[in-house]
Amino acid sequence: MEQFDVIVIGGGAAGLSGALALARARRAVAVVDAGAPRNAPAAGVHNFLTRDGMSPAELVARGRAEVTRYGGTIVDGTARGARRTGDGFEVDLHGGGRLAARRLLVASGLVDELPDVAGLRERWGRDVVHCPYCHGWEVRDRAIGVLGAGSVSAERALLFRQWSPDVVLFTHTAAPLTGEQAERLAARGVRVVEGPVAAVEVAGDQVSGVRLEDGTVVAREVVAVTTRMVASSPVLADLGLKPVEHPTGFGAAYPAADPTGRTDVPGVWVAGNATDLMAQVVSAAAQGLMAGAAINHDLVGEDADRAVSALRDGNDVATIP
Structure with a gap:
């Protein structure tokens, strides 16, 4: 030894x-x-x-x-x-x-440990990201979807808004937004989509959208998650x-x-x-x-x-x- x-x-x-x-x-x-x-x-x-x-x-x-x-x-x-x-x-x-x-x-x-949503693991570290300081510049000006979780989702959506004007917050499993949070998101042009997310859609070698459990697909190029x-x-x-x-x-x-x-x-x-x-x-x-x-x-x-x-x-x- x-x-x-x-x-x-x-x-x-x-x-x-x-x-x-x-x-x-x-x-x-x-x-x-x-x-x-x-x-x-x-x-x-x-x-x-x-x-x-x-x-x-x-x-x-x-x-x-x-x-x-x-x-x-x-x-x-x-x-x-x-x-x-x-x-x-x-x-x-x-x-x-x-x-x-x-x-x-x-x-x-x-x-x-990624959220239990189909497609996240396959795109992890590429166009499924978690840290704006690690990846924000690389995904700048692209259509970003923030996958809600816990109580920090509104803050994360506002954070990613610094890198792109096109940010959508998917509430998914996030805590309900307060009136102040909703107002701040609206003021910064962040759209909120209610309901649980079922999967990340991929076209070719690129995220193309986020599919809700009701079948609705919202076009996105990047998904930000909280692990x-x-x-x-x-x-x-x-x-x-x-x-x-x-x-x-x-x-x-x-x-x-x-x-x-x-x-x-x-x-x-x-x-x-x-x-x-x-x-x-x-x-x-x-x-x-x-x-x-x-x-x-x-x-x-x-x-x-x-x-x-x-x-x-x-x-x-x-x-x-």
């Missing part, structure tokens, strides 16, 4: 950024990742200065190369479980194999991380952490979408860097404590790791 200073679970922007900081700090670090980032269906990442428009696959490939250049290890695979041992943690890999480390950084991201965002790694529960509900109601339980990513479980940090459901790629990378630096700082303190203890026991300080 290979022993590392830190195992990073998840190799997206957050995980690779944390691993890069640790590798540059001369730590033995391994990144466990299956190479299937959440944003894989998208044509490019956006709002990442100097990397705007780069494909998610290229971003990951470059990140992996940078980590390995500084001595980090990339383990292609998925962590299926993790547990505390006497002096750190062990991580079990799907298909067999086990790694050990003194600290863990969980940056495994999340999965998007339920769920932290994806099974190791979170294994490690005893206490989940909290996201205040927006968008996501299921996720692990809380301090600004450096430190959790309530000693020795475990989290970064990126694993803890911040709303983080974009650039902010996830920043969180990974913060967590990596904090983990190294924690290890530096532990190393100093061990060295002092060994020195007091009469050992040669030159032999202390």
